[in-house]
Structure formats: structure tokens, C-alpha cells
Amino acid sequence: MTFMTGVSAFPITPASADGKVDTAALRTLLGRLLAAKVDSIGLLGSTGSYPYLTREERRRAIEVAVDATGGTTPLLVGVGALRTDDAVRLAQDAKAAGATAGLLAPVSYTPLNDDEVFEHFAAVARASQLPLCIYDNPGTTHFTFGPALVGRISHLAGVVAVKSPAPDAGAVATHLAELRCAVPAGFSVGFSVDLNAVEALLAGGDAWYSVAAGLFPQICMQIVQAVRDKDATEARRLNARLQPLWELFREFSSLRVVYAAADLLDICRAVPPRPILPLAEPARKKVATTIRNLGLS
Amino acid sequence: MTFMTGVSAFPITPASADGKVDTAALRTLLGRLLAAKVDSIGLLGSTGSYPYLTREERRRAIEVAVDATGGTTPLLVGVGALRTDDAVRLAQDAKAAGATAGLLAPVSYTPLNDDEVFEHFAAVARASQLPLCIYDNPGTTHFTFGPALVGRISHLAGVVAVKSPAPDAGAVATHLAELRCAVPAGFSVGFSVDLNAVEALLAGGDAWYSVAAGLFPQICMQIVQAVRDKDATEARRLNARLQPLWELFREFSSLRVVYAAADLLDICRAVPPRPILPLAEPARKKVATTIRNLGLS
Incomplete structure (x- = not known):
């Protein structure tokens, strides 16, 4: 299934202060991703603030995205919730609305054990x-998956992929090998954490679940194209150029940075859901300088 | 205000598999606490699984508790939520229903910074x-308060107490002193983490926010009485007797243990909200043995 390879772009979900999804702004963001021909869209991921939105608003966002993609681009949708019955309902909603797959995180308050996450x-x-x-x-x-648990879950009917946080370059090959040993053949092993993702792809990861690609899809697609062309030098060169962006992500969190960048570039006017605050002015200036210096738009 | 001293007992919130509060079972639990004359009740705390319950069910639980206490015992109510506007509504509900105070935790998905928690x-x-x-x-x-942030928040109008996780005996006096320096005079500094709470009280903490007291209030009241009587030897002797219970809490989590114990003692038939699972049989047997050996009922 193609949605589990290449760049999966994770946009923010623009919403009002009281949590109503701004469907026009969401369409604008999705239009950028479709124009760049991303391999898939990760709607309502962590960057999409899914736990902060009601079931109804999550359904509205999915309907907009299904309409925007027109079935041309695989659509992954975050269906996580604290309660199992709520996650079931959200996954049913996503299925009914036409999503390609669900992204299921073990959202927790009371810390969970492996058996609970498996069930x-x-x-x-x-x-x-x-x-x-x-x-x-x-x-x-705040739940840590070991390879054994990923393996157990990967053998459940209907579970098709894992999105794993990429460790740094020195550890990614071992991490990938451990996951490959645990999951069935053909199971997609992909990675998040943008600043480590290129090395994860070069090590053989199937997909890059990317926050940066949710706002700047073109440069991310170029990186993946270089990996597909087996041009590691070019992939690393492009990635090294983005180092100032990765530093911003590390300093201020990727979510807060992409909200600020979307606003600075007049792509959409949205702020994160409270209690998360927009970046304060000094940080916002750093973001402005960085995206200008990198020529991102 | 008396609700910020002594034993604050945190019961589970018995509920059906689909999240409807079992008001009869809740009344039974509250009746035990009132009979033991606990200093306050911590309804809908973490042990009360508040984040897993809807606003409507949380309101129902508060109404039952207000009715049960009849204003005789201070009632603290968990009002935490991921979104600030939801937490506001929950606090307004609690106020309208007659709660004495709110317990506000910085529930997070996206990790929060100090300014966000303050706001x-x-x-x-x-x-x-x-x-x-x-x-x-x-x-x-998964948010860590430093004393400076506790201090900042403690000076907000309407913030009257802190419930801090008690470190072990070697560290509690320093921790308490740091908090006392940060907060205004008369501000209540109390502690959770049952196995460390007695030393925290002996060091001068104002209150013990207790999971054990939510099910076994009498023994916890005896401990606090010994502290009030300045009989540290007796307080420590009683606490040492409970060591096997604290070991169970450490091994299986206090929440899962009190659910099992309530069931084993025929106090109420409830299971935690899924994905949290009831203890499996070997662990349940350990709980049964321990509460029998300790003579808890």
C-alpha cells in the first residue's frame, strides 16, 4: 500500500479559540501538500492537535480532507483517544468518512502496560x-514501545504500519533492524522526528512521517526523491541545509514553530489550542529569520 | 480552611464499561469515608479516573458527593482537562454543584512549558x-513543577493549596522547605504518594492526599491522629504495618490495586476504564492475601 512509503505530511489543524476547525484554512494547507504530490497526508496527527478536538470537529476535518484529496492521495487520520471505546468510535468515523488508514497512539493519563496497549x-x-x-x-x-510489543501488535489483522521516533544516526540502523525482526514481511516501518528522518530513510526505513512536510512539502519531497535515487550525498546535503529549522524544532517544539511559520508566511492565521501558547515575540523572530534565510515559503 | 489539612481521601469513581457513573456504588464508597470522618474527600482525582469521564458524568458524580457529604466534609473535585476552556467549564460546574475546591492538574498531550501552565x-x-x-x-x-512555578501560581487569587508528590524520607524536608519559601503564608502544602506521606506529614506537611484512604480511611486517619498527637513513633509503626500495601501500589499501581481490593472486599463491583485492565489473577491473589493479612476491610 503506497501510503506507507515516502513522505507522509502532517499539517496543523487550524481551528478557532473554541476548537472549531477552520475548514477554509485546512483546505489551503492540504492544497499545498497535494500540489507537492506528497506520498500521503497524516491528518489529525500530534501536529494536528487531535486530542484537543471533539469527535465532531475531527469528523469535519476528515470530510474536508477526503474531499480535497478526491481519493488521489492516501489519507491517514489520527484516531487516538484516552478511552478505548472513544478510539473505536473515532476509527469508525474515519473509516466511514473515507480515510485510508488510522494512526493510533496509546494516549494515556494513567500509565499503561504492554497488555493494555495490545488490547x-x-x-x-x-x-x-x-x-x-x-x-x-x-x-x-509517555508510553514506550519495545520491539516485542510492536511485533505483537503488528500481527493483529488490520495493523499495517508503525511510525517510530527515529533515534540519531548512530542508533537508527540497529533500531530499524530490531523492528524488522519483530514485524511480518511487508509491514511498513517508518519514522518520525524530522531531524533524524533522513538517516532513517537511508538506513532503509519505508516512510518519513514529517511535521516539516506538513508546511514545507517540496523540500521534503526533494529529500525523499534523492533517497529513492540512491543519492545519499544529495539527501544529506538537502537535510543539512534544513539544520536551522531542526534547531528551531528542538528549541521551541515543531508544533509551535509550524504554527508561527504558517502565520508568518500568511498561509493561515491559527494559534495552537490553549493551554498551548503561540511563540512569544523573540522566538517568533527567530522563526521568521530562519524561514527567510532558508527561502522557505 | 480545614479541607487542606489532614487526610484527603481519594476514592475510585465506579462506572460502567461505557463510562456511566454508578452512583449507588459511589455513595457506598463515600459513606465509608464519611463514617471515618476523613478531613476531606478528593473526588475525581487521578484515582477517580477523571480524564476518562465526560463532563456530564463528572457533574453527576459531584452531585452525588455534595448530597452525600451534606456540606459536612470539604469536597475537592478534579477539574483538569486537556483544553483550558474545558477545564474552565469543569471548574464552573464544580462550583455550581457545591464543591469546596478544585484540583487542577496540567493535563497534557503536547508537552507544556511553565508559562502555559501558569496561564x-x-x-x-x-x-x-x-x-x-x-x-x-x-x-x-508528565509535567514537572519546580518550586518557582508553584510559587508563581500560588500567588494567583483563588489558588489555595498544592498537592505535591512526596519524595522519600531523605528528601522530603528539603522539598517542603523549598515549597514553603515559594508560597504565601497560610498556603497549604500537602503531599501525595502514600508510601512517602507519613514522613512528609512528620516533616510538617499540611495534608495527605491519599489513595489508600479512599478505600481504607480508618487506618489512614489513625496515622494522621498520631502525627497530630506528635507521636512520630506510633505514626511510623502504623505506616510500617502498611508496607505490604505500599509494595502492591509500587508493583501494580495504586489505582489497579484499589479497584481489585474494592471488588475483593465486596465494597463495589467496578473495573477501571479501558484501556486500563483489571489486575490479572496472580496479582489479584497477591492483593487478596495482603489485605487479609493486614486485616483491612
Whole structure:
């Protein structure tokens, strides 16, 4: 399935202060991704602030995206929720609205153990019949997947991919090899964490789940094209150019940076859901300088 | 205000598999706490699974508790939510229903910074006019409060207490002193983490926010009485007796243990909200043995 290779672009979900999705702004963002021919779209990911939106607003966002893609570009949709029954309903909604697959993170408040996460995935996969990508994002869920648990879940019917946070260059090959040993043949092993993603792709990762590509899809597609062309030098050169952006992500978080950048570039006027605050002026100036110096638009 | 001293007992919130609060079972649990004359009740705390319950169910639980206490026992209510506007509404609901104070934790998905948490507290305190206790629970929120931030928030109008996780005996006096320096005179500094709470009380902490007391209030009241009587030896002797319970909490988590114990003792039949699973049989047997050996009922 093509949605599990190449660049999966994760846009923000522009919304009002009271959590209503701004469908016009979302269409603008999606239009940029479709124009750049990204390999897939990761709607309502962590960058898309899915846990901060109601079921109804999440459904509205999916409907806009299904309409915008017109079935041409695979659409992954975040279906995570604290409660298993809520995650089931969200996955059913995504399936009914025409999403290609669901991104399921083990959202937690009470820390979960492996058996609980396994049963959570089993319940959502079974009840929704939506293909699922294991969304491993310990920075937000505070749950850490070991390769053994990824392996267990990967053998559930309907689970088709894993999105794993890429460790740094020195560790990514081993990490990928451990995951490959744990999952069935043909199972997609892809990576998030933009600043480490190029090395993960060069090591043989199937997909790059990218925050940067949600706003700047062209440069990310160029990097993946270089990897596809087996031109590691060019992929690394393009990635090295983006180092100032990765530094901003590290300093201020990718989510806050892409909100500021979208605003600075007049792409859309949106702020993150409170309590998350827009970047303060000094940080915002750094973002402005960086995107100007990099020629990003 | 008396609700910020002594034992604050945190019961589970019995609910059906689809998240409807079992008001009869909740009344049973509350009746045990009132009979033991706990100093306050911490309804809808982390042990009360508040983030897993809808606004409507949380309101129902508060109404039952207000009715059960009849105003005799201070009632603290968890009002935390991912979104600031949701936390405001929950605090307004709690105030309208007659809660004494709100427990506000910085529930997070996207990791929050200090300014964001400060503004979150300021917004909820201002808009609800409900007295607030800073609910510092890094094990669930993954946000770490430094003394400086506790100090900043403690000076907001309407913020009256902090519930801090007690470090072990070697560190608690320093931790308490740091908090005391940061907060205004008369501000209540209390502690959670049952296994470390007695030393925190002996060091001068104002309150013990207790999971164990939510199910076994009498023994916890005896411990606090010994502290009030300045009988450290007796307080430590009683606490040492409970060591096997604290070990269970450490091994299986306090929440899962109290659910199992409530069921084993025929106090109420409830299971945690999925994805959290009831303890498996070997662990359940350990709980049964321990509560029998300790004579808990």
C-alpha cells in the first residue's frame, strides 16, 4: 500500500479559540501538500492537535480532507483517544468518512502496560476494520514501545504500519533492524522526528512521517526523491541545509514553530489550542529569520 | 480552611464499561469515608479516573458527593482537562454543584512549558472563582513543577493549596522547605504518594492526599491522629504495618490495586476504564492475601 512509503505530511489543524476547525484554512494547507504530490497526508496527527478536538470537529476535518484529496492521495487520520471505546468510535468515523488508514497512539493519563496497549489496538482494529498504523510518540503519550510489543501488535489483522521516533544516526540502523525482526514481511516501518528522518530513510526505513512536510512539502519531497535515487550525498546535503529549522524544532517544539511559520508566511492565521501558547515575540523572530534565510515559503 | 489539612481521601469513581457513573456504588464508597470522618474527600482525582469521564458524568458524580457529604466534609473535585476552556467549564460546574475546591492538574498531550501552565491556572481560577489546589502529579501529567512555578501560581487569587508528590524520607524536608519559601503564608502544602506521606506529614506537611484512604480511611486517619498527637513513633509503626500495601501500589499501581481490593472486599463491583485492565489473577491473589493479612476491610 503506497501510503506507507515516502513522505507522509502532517499539517496543523487550524481551528478557532473554541476548537472549531477552520475548514477554509485546512483546505489551503492540504492544497499545498497535494500540489507537492506528497506520498500521503497524516491528518489529525500530534501536529494536528487531535486530542484537543471533539469527535465532531475531527469528523469535519476528515470530510474536508477526503474531499480535497478526491481519493488521489492516501489519507491517514489520527484516531487516538484516552478511552478505548472513544478510539473505536473515532476509527469508525474515519473509516466511514473515507480515510485510508488510522494512526493510533496509546494516549494515556494513567500509565499503561504492554497488555493494555495490545488490547487497546486489538479492540480498535477489530471494531473499526480501519487499517491501522501504530503511532509511537513517547514525547506525547509517555508510553514506550519495545520491539516485542510492536511485533505483537503488528500481527493483529488490520495493523499495517508503525511510525517510530527515529533515534540519531548512530542508533537508527540497529533500531530499524530490531523492528524488522519483530514485524511480518511487508509491514511498513517508518519514522518520525524530522531531524533524524533522513538517516532513517537511508538506513532503509519505508516512510518519513514529517511535521516539516506538513508546511514545507517540496523540500521534503526533494529529500525523499534523492533517497529513492540512491543519492545519499544529495539527501544529506538537502537535510543539512534544513539544520536551522531542526534547531528551531528542538528549541521551541515543531508544533509551535509550524504554527508561527504558517502565520508568518500568511498561509493561515491559527494559534495552537490553549493551554498551548503561540511563540512569544523573540522566538517568533527567530522563526521568521530562519524561514527567510532558508527561502522557505 | 480545614479541607487542606489532614487526610484527603481519594476514592475510585465506579462506572460502567461505557463510562456511566454508578452512583449507588459511589455513595457506598463515600459513606465509608464519611463514617471515618476523613478531613476531606478528593473526588475525581487521578484515582477517580477523571480524564476518562465526560463532563456530564463528572457533574453527576459531584452531585452525588455534595448530597452525600451534606456540606459536612470539604469536597475537592478534579477539574483538569486537556483544553483550558474545558477545564474552565469543569471548574464552573464544580462550583455550581457545591464543591469546596478544585484540583487542577496540567493535563497534557503536547508537552507544556511553565508559562502555559501558569496561564492555564490563571484562566481557570479567574473564570470559575472556585478555590484551586495545584495538582502536581508528574506520573500522569508528565509535567514537572519546580518550586518557582508553584510559587508563581500560588500567588494567583483563588489558588489555595498544592498537592505535591512526596519524595522519600531523605528528601522530603528539603522539598517542603523549598515549597514553603515559594508560597504565601497560610498556603497549604500537602503531599501525595502514600508510601512517602507519613514522613512528609512528620516533616510538617499540611495534608495527605491519599489513595489508600479512599478505600481504607480508618487506618489512614489513625496515622494522621498520631502525627497530630506528635507521636512520630506510633505514626511510623502504623505506616510500617502498611508496607505490604505500599509494595502492591509500587508493583501494580495504586489505582489497579484499589479497584481489585474494592471488588475483593465486596465494597463495589467496578473495573477501571479501558484501556486500563483489571489486575490479572496472580496479582489479584497477591492483593487478596495482603489485605487479609493486614486485616483491612
